[in-house]
Amino acid sequence: MRIKKVFNNNVALVEGPNRSEIIVIGKGLAYQKIPGENIDPSRIEKTFVMETNELSERLSTLLSEIPPKHLELTDQIIRYAVKDLNTSFSNNIYLALTDHISYAVTRSTQGLGLKNALLWEIQKFYPKEYHTAMHALHLIEKETGVKLPVDEAGFIAMHFVNGQQDGQEMEQTLMVTQMVQEILNIVTLHYGIELDEETLNYSRFVTHLKYFSYRTMRHESIPSEDDELYEQVIAKYPEAFACSEKVRAYLREEYQVETTEGEMVYFMLHIRRVTSRD
Incomplete structure (x- = not known):
């Protein structure tokens, strides 16, 4: 690997296959090295191959502006x-x-x-x-x-x-976190209780909300395939339905999202479990 730029004794920019640029880290791998010389591959402890040339250039630029x-x-x-x-x-x-x-x-x-x-x-x-x-x-x-x-x-x-979200934007991750919290607030206020965060039902509900939020950001949804089930759950858990309707209204107003009946079934079941004191 031929050196293109030395950042310090341990970090350098090298030319990889097909003239790609790779950041390499290793103790002393660039010591007394200059551009044009080769790196000893055995000294490389970590390589950074960015997913696009733009990201590679941005990392190289960043390393020129901060302590490597x-x-x-x-x-x-x-x-x-x-x-x-x-x-x-x-x-x-x-x-x-x-x-x-x-x-x-x-x-x-x-x-x-x-x-x-x-x-x-x-x-x-x-x-x-x-x-x-x-x-x-x-x-x-x-x-x-x-x-x-x-x-x-x-x-x-x-x-x-x-x-861990396969390159997902930070802004979207923060929005998901906020959406989950707002839905939990709606449930808490509707029932007038504090949810027990130590229970398995709470953990399952939060996990569902996270994935629901990610799906929402990607404009995906669970389809409505069983109208009869939807009506049965409403009849069995009317309070959970009333709470779910508030969640649906919040999502419509804040995110312009229409919640399907399939999603509503999951909301009702999770809300029923997480608020149950049976």
Whole structure:
């Protein structure tokens, strides 16, 4: 692999197959190297092959503007997250998360904090990702000496969530989180009770709401195939139907989404279970 640009002793941009550009990381792999020389493949610990040339150029540009060690730090965080969450991420997360962490560290040193308006929801809906993100804050402090606030753990957690969604945009992920919370608020207010977040029924309901929200953003829905079942569920659980109608009205007003009878059946059944005190 021929070097195109050296960022520091451990990070370089090299030319890959078909003249593609690849970011490589490895201890000392670019030490005393200059463009045009070759990299020892045995020293490469991590390669970044972005999904498009545009993303590759953006990562290269980013590394020219920030300390390259921030990419190494991000790589360390992501490797930990992969093991801790037992998942995999799109390579695109390296660009987004490196940019975020570098900017967060810079802001913090300037005394500029950024409040996370969805921190509570993130802690509740994505506890595993949030827990992993808290560890990321410890790694950031260890490597940079900068102690970031817990708000940043929320932002980093959403990068983990987003990175598992096959390149899905962060804005969409945040919108899904907000939609789930609003629907839960409707249920809570309708019944005048606090939902037990420790129950399996609550967990199932939240999972359903997440997938429903993602389907909504993709303009997908569960078709209405059984009118008789729909009527039976309404008759059996009228209160759950009344609550579901409020959810339907909210989705229509806020997102211009028409909820199918098939979706309504699932809403009624989940709402009945999550609010039942039997």
